[in-house]
Amino acid sequence: MLFSKYLGRLRSVLVVPNGDVYFSTSNRDWNPQPGFPRLKDDIIYRLHPTNILSKDPILPTKPEAKIAKSGKELYKAYCGSCHKENGEGLAPSFPPLSRSAMVNGSEQILIKTILNGLSKKEINGTKYEGAMPSFSFLKNEEIASIATYIRTHFSNQAASVNANSVQSNR
Ligand code: HEC
Structure with missing residues (x-):
């Protein structure tokens, strides 16, 4: 310590x-x-x-x-090791979140992916080697901050996500 x-x-x-x-x-x-x-x-x-x-x-x-962390900090801590700080991912293991149809699409599908993880999906014709772990251990507010961060950065343009939407998809 x-x-x-x-x-x-x-x-x-x-x-x-x-x-x-x-x-x-x-x-x-x-x-x-x-x-x-x-x-x-x-x-x-x-x-x-x-x-x-x-x-x-x-x-x-x-x-x-304990101070509440921003979406950017949470993204860096929980997602950045695979999807990278700039959201570009790392082929052939981790897909980019930049300009991703899933990230810019329905908030429900995005929230469920973050909560439950994902594997063996084909994204833009590529099958990624890695699997996406589940993040259901994070609080609703934390998942909402991360989802909002990735929907409004990396050239993505989608509406923000709130904690109630996360709760209703658990
Ligand atoms: C251990 C590595 C790893 C971590 C950490 C990780 N992911 Fe993933 N993620 C993946 C992999 C691998 C895929 C592709 C899975 C597949 O479809 O086979 C993926 C897919 C995704 C997708 C779908 C992309 C698309 O275009 O369809 C989203 C969205 C996503 N991750 C968001 C996140 C968020 C948000 C976090 C942090 C809370 C996160 N990921 C943390 C490995 C990771």
Whole structure:
């Protein structure tokens, strides 16, 4: 918890007999966003007691208050790894959401796709290798924000979606 804010994703932790703690970071992705991987993404750290006081200590941070996230942030967190931040997807695995007939079409079909996931559908003559997972664990408001975001970005032009419509499609 103390380090993840500074160092990203942490993986294995090992305590050796003299009490030193080793841990590794794992910030590389099989499906990297632009600008990744970075040079210092994956490193093994050692924690060792010392009397030398750091000029720049890492101090515990208070847990952040939960603030509602925007459609853009939610899209980035839940959809961006596959459909990419620019909505262009990644052939032959993930279809683009940009100019997608489904995204611009009936809100009911779009909401059901986000809630239930999708697989083996042919989209514009292409069968995609991946499957789309279900996002029914997200709140109605969150799905409405994501749906509205993708319907009004990436060259798409469709009406926004509200939380009541999501609820009535559950
Ligand atoms: C793990 C990868 C993955 C994630 C994460 C993901 N999707 Fe998908 N999505 C897919 C795949 C693969 C398909 C195509 C599935 C098929 O038809 O075989 C797809 C299809 C779609 C389609 C249909 C596109 C069309 O033109 O018919 C929409 C809309 C969509 N996803 C929206 C979303 C949204 C919104 C999110 C985030 C809440 C999301 N996806 C997260 C992989 C993903």
